[in-house]
Amino acid sequence: MCKADKLQTLTSNRWFDLSGKVALVTGSGRGLGYEIARALASAGAIVALNGRDPVNVDRATDRLSREGLKVAGFAGDAEIDADKLIADVVSRLGRMDILVSGVGQRDRRGTENISNDDFGRLLKVNLVSAYGLARSALAPLKASGAGRLIFITSIAGPIARSGDPAYTAAKGGLAALMRSLAVEFGKYGMTVNAIAPGWFATESNRQYIGRRDIETFIGARVPLGRWGSPKEIGGAAVFLASCGSSYVNGLTLTVDGGLSVSF
Ligand SMILES: NC(=O)c1ccc[n+]([C@@H]2O[C@H](COP(=O)([O-])OP(=O)(O)OC[C@H]3O[C@@H](n4cnc5c(N)ncnc54)[C@H](OP(=O)(O)O)[C@@H]3O)[C@@H](O)[C@H]2O)c1
Numbered sequence: 001m002c003k004a005d006k007l008q009t010l011t012s013n014r015w016f017d018l019s020g021k022v023a024l025v026t027g028s029g030r031g032l033g034y035e036i037a038r039a040l041a042s043a044g045a046i047v048a049l050n051g052r053d054p055v056n057v058d059r060a061t062d063r064l065s066r067e068g069l070k071v072a073g074f075a076g077d078a079e080i081d082a083d084k085l086i087a088d089v090v091s092r093l094g095r096m097d098i099l100v101s102g103v104g105q106r107d108r109r110g111t112e113n114i115s116n117d118d119f120g121r122l123l124k125v126n127l128v129s130a131y132g133l134a135r136s137a138l139a140p141l142k143a144s145g146a147g148r149l150i151f152i153t154s155i156a157g158p159i160a161r162s163g164d165p166a167y168t169a170a171k172g173g174l175a176a177l178m179r180s181l182a183v184e185f186g187k188y189g190m191t192v193n194a195i196a197p198g199w200f201a202t203e204s205n206r207q208y209i210g211r212r213d214i215e216t217f218i219g220a221r222v223p224l225g226r227w228g229s230p231k232e233i234g235g236a237a238v239f240l241a242s243c244g245s246s247y248v249n250g251l252t253l254t255v256d257g258g259l260s261v262s263f
Contacts, residue, residue, distance in 0.1 A: 057074070
């Protein structure tokens with residue numbers, strides 16, 4: 001629990017301590033989700049890893065277990081089987097205090113090539129499924145007494161690049177959904193926030209890493225002058241999941257090396 005009157009008794013190393021908490025991170029077989037799972041587990045949480053490919057989930061679970069972290073694998077499609085995924089986590093791990101909704105997909109082919117159906121599919125993966133997951137998780141997060149719901153949005157949404165209409169609309173919608181749920185779920189002692197990553201060197205950006213035009217763009221436009229390393233996302237998740245953020249509700253925490261505030 002993160003009751004205000006208890007906060008003053010926390011020693012400095014306990015502000016971000018997640019011992020006793022159970023977290024589910026969807027889309028954590030690799031990439032940002034994996035590093036978020038790793039960070040939450042390093043802060044003491046028991047973390048449920050998830051992805052569609054059971055081999056990836058097993059590999060990620062083994063790797064983190066070998067680091068001495070408390071993790072368990074839950075292979076499955078978080079978009080299609082949200083109810084089952086949440087029920088499995090609660091049944092195996094006993095509770096759920098933290099949900100990080102990390103699944104996302106992008107299509108940068110541009111408006112002339114993204115059909116209405118493609119647009120709808122992207123909205124479904126990035127936005128509708130996150131809503132479904134949040135609904136499925138509401139009962140255990142309420143029961144937690146201090147539930148934490150964290151959406152992974154993007155700097156795409158508040159700002160845009162050409163040729164990216166569906167992802168930009170979906171992630172912008174996800175940020176709006178986050179604000180709406182932050183207002184609605186506050187009465188349950190829950191906080192709802194988002195992390196908006198900038199350009200991170202993950203598998204999903206493989207085709208851009210090392211490309212001269214992109215490297216030039218990142219060097220010039222990102223004040224820190226480089227890609228984000230996936231390991232640099234975890235701290236934001238630990239903060240938003242911990243007592244250290246007990247009065248932070250409805251925030252999008254941007255992690256982009258300063259890109260979105262520069263011009
Ligand atoms: N990388 C960036 O620069 C960046 C920037 C802004 C925002 N983001 C957002 O951050 C999130 C993660 O991005 P990433 O680059 O780390 O992606 P990634 O490297 O492609 O990893 C995505 C992970 O999600 C899993 N996944 C995909 N669909 C799933 C589903 N329906 N159910 C369960 N798991 C699923 C994948 O495993 P399986 O394929 O086995 O399911 C994989 O483990 C996304 O929401 C993305 O939009 C990323």
